[in-house]
Amino acid sequence: MxxxxxxxxxxxxxxxxxxxxxxxxxxxxxxxxxxxxxxxxxxxxxxxxxxxxxxxxxxxxxxxxxxxxxxxxxxxxxxxxxxxxxxxxxxxxxxxxxxxxxxxxxxxxxxxxxxxxxxxxxxxxxxxxxxxxxxxxxxxxxxxxxxxxxxxxxxxxxxxxxxxxxxxxxxFPARYIADLTKRKPFSRRIRAVVACGNGTAGAFAPQVLEKLGVDVIPLDTELDHTFPKYNPNPEDLEMLHAIRDAVLEHKADVGLGFDGDGDRCGVVDDTGEEIFADKVGVMLARDMSALHKNAQFVVDVKSTGLFVTDPVLSRQGAQASYWKTGHSYMKRRTHELGALAGFEKSGHFFFNAPFGRGYDDGLVSAIAICEMLDHAPGKKMSDLKNALPKTWSSPTMSPHCADEAKYGIVDKVVKHFETAKAKGDKVAGQPIRDLVTVNGVRVTCEDGSWGLVRASSNKPELVVVVESPVSEKRMREMFEAMDSVLRTHPEVGEYNQKI
The missing domain is CATH 3.40.120.10 (Alpha-D-Glucose-1,6-Bisphosphate, subunit A, domain 3)
Incomplete structure (x- = not known):
């Protein structure tokens, strides 16, 4: 026994x-x-x-x-x-x-x-x-x-x-690579920094993109399980800044960064500016919904409000619904709804047919990004980004909170804002327009500025994200409003990064 x-x-x-x-x-x-x-x-x-x-x-x-x-x-x-x-x-x-x-x-x-x-x-x-x-x-x-x-x-x-x-x-990797590259190379010559943070994707990503005609500039693609420069996480600013520097040095069209197990892809544009994955999702949704009428998308609660308010997506008949953060939740919801794709701010993208098989693959995402550039001759990645309505967004910020405490803290934060809305209290100087509580709490004010607090599903942390369509000042005010509630709980520790 x-x-x-x-x-x-x-x-x-x-x-x-x-x-x-x-x-x-x-x-x-x-x-x-x-x-x-x-x-x-x-x-x-x-x-x-x-x-x-x-x-x-x-x-x-x-x-x-x-x-x-x-x-x-x-x-x-x-x-x-x-x-x-x-x-x-x-x-x-x-x-x-x-x-x-x-x-x-x-x-x-x-x-x-x-x-x-x-x-x-x-x-x-x-x-x-x-x-x-x-x-x-x-x-x-x-x-x-x-x-x-x-x-x-x-x-x-x-x-x-x-x-x-x-x-x-x-x-077996040869079969995987053959499946990803069974399409014509891109008609446009794309010069891309391919960054892997010395993680597993370094063994596969460069050759897949090279087979599709991409001019690959490798960055930290050598396998090294000590991760000597930075953790392979395209949400972390350290990795994004390394990609930025390489893009500017080599005058690349785009920077593509893969996480440690290759199911996510981060993006830096030709000017060296990182594009948070939710904004990349809006850009891809624009490209995909131009080809597929009445396209449906699923997005996680950490993602930008542009999925609902973007005039191009509205004009093309695209619809988006918010769901729980987490690759398993998002994958399941995208599958259940038969959505064309699901987009998560962390960079997990889920493409159903004809783009993919429904699971998250950073290389499929990278190919879709290159394909989007291929569909826009004469335009740069920064042009596609700048065509989006302007919003000010934070990166994902994670204060430490023990696994044993984090869900209880989030329940208290949810109740705090539910009570505030019921009483008509203001958040960051404005009334609460709506609350989404499918995964933690997403608080949206009357001017569209919003803040999210949820529990991390895979680390002893909370997750905080804020965004404003008005100004950077309003974004920072939303962060202060969310953080001030967290600071009433001594179990919540320091952030891994802050705006």
């Missing part, structure tokens, strides 16, 4: 090497994230594999699963511990080796396998590990599945059977 996981074990002890350790908070809303060695050990990962295999059996899904791993110094060992658990639970494992996350999603279709488990901590700092999972392509697990998985693993309620099998798919 496999023992029940412990919440904590002391390293360098017999117990640490002989018992599974799994901290409960690692089971998050739609994937799993732990500090490796501190919150989960290899036997804990093995227990996770047993639990996942057991749950797949409960779901009456064929027990076959694609498994891959990202480029961190410990990811391969974690993957093999996970595989040992999956095999013990009777799963046939299809190992695609080193991969970006969307390559694992692609493998579900290409190999006709229903389930996936991708070992990755995405953009989290070194020391973190995690697994993105699904059993119904192109969807990934949501809260219901993660809750059940947590129950099985922590309760050691495994159903083990000896029917598992293992197959390694040699050189």
């Amino acid at each position: 496999f023992p029940k996981p412990k919440a904590e074990l002391k390293p360098n002890t017999y117990a640490y090497e002989s018992e599974p350790m799994v901290k409960a908070t690692g089971f998050r809303e739609y994937d799993a994230r732990w500090l490796f060695g501190k919150e989960i050990n290899l036997m804990g990962v093995q227990a996770l594999g047993m639990g996942l295999g057991t749950m797949i059996g409960e779901m009456s899904v064929k027990q076959e699963i694609v498994v891959g791993h990202d480029f961190r110094g410990y990811s391969a060992s974690i993957k093999y511990a996970l595989i040992s658990g999956l095999l013990a639970a009777g799963c046939k494992v299809h190992d695609i080796g080193l991969a970006v996350t969307p390559m694992a999603y692609f493998a579900q279709f290409d190999l006709d396998v229903p389930c996936v488990a991708m070992v990755t901590a995405s953009h989290n700092d070194n020391g973190w590990t995690g697994v993105k999972m699904g059993a119904n392509r192109p969807l990934t697990f949501g809260p219901d599945e993660m809750t059940r998985l947590k129950e099985i693993v922590l309760g050691a309620a495994f159903k083990l059977q000896p029917a598992g099998g293992y197959q390694f798919h040699e050189n």
Whole structure:
């Protein structure tokens, strides 16, 4: 019998090497994230594999699963511990080796396998590990599945059977690259900085774009799991500023930055100015809705209000609806509504047919961005950006807040603003026009300025975003209004970055 996981074990002890350790908070809303060695050990990962295999059996899904791993110094060992658990639970494992996350999603279709488990901590700092999972392509697990998985693993309620099998798919990336490049090269010569932050995308992104005729200027594309320059996260200003400098130095048409597991793409224009992903989404929605009548889009609550107010989208008959932040939520909602695409401010973009298969792939996003430029001869990326109505937007800002406290804090913040609206109180000097509480609270004032507070789904943090269509001053006032409420809660710590 496999023992029940412990919440904590002391390293360098017999117990640490002989018992599974799994901290409960690692089971998050739609994937799993732990500090490796501190919150989960290899036997804990093995227990996770047993639990996942057991749950797949409960779901009456064929027990076959694609498994891959990202480029961190410990990811391969974690993957093999996970595989040992999956095999013990009777799963046939299809190992695609080193991969970006969307390559694992692609493998579900290409190999006709229903389930996936991708070992990755995405953009989290070194020391973190995690697994993105699904059993119904192109969807990934949501809260219901993660809750059940947590129950099985922590309760050691495994159903083990000896029917598992293992197959390694040699050189699987070639199949993924061939799928992405089975189209004509762009008619326009595009010069692009391709930045990967020394993460996994560096092994694939440059050659995909080169095959499509892009003049690639590589930036930090060498694989180095120490991430020596900056964390591969295209929402972080440090990475965006490095891309800016390279774009200006090489007079590039665009800068494209990929996160650690390759499912997101950040953009810098030809002037070196970063374009936040939600604005890129509006630009892509304009391009796509010009080709497809009455296009429907799903956008997350962190995203710009332009999806609703942009006159070009309105004129082209496009409609957008806001939904919960998180790749699993957005993917599922985009699929349920049959929307043409879903756009998330973090850079997760979900393209349904004819553009994609419904999952988030940073390279598909990069190709769509280059295609948008191809559709606009004589125009630069900055021209397309400047054609949008002007708004002042913040980056995503994340004050520290423990996993055990963050959801309770957000509930209190939601109640604060619901009470304020009911009483007619003003926020940043203006009445509240509306509240969206599908994911935290998005407070919109009468002049269209808005602020959002929600709990991060994958780190011990809150998330704060603000925007104003009026002025930078109003944007900053909205931030002060949101932050002043957070400061009443001592559990909320310092921000990772601020405006």
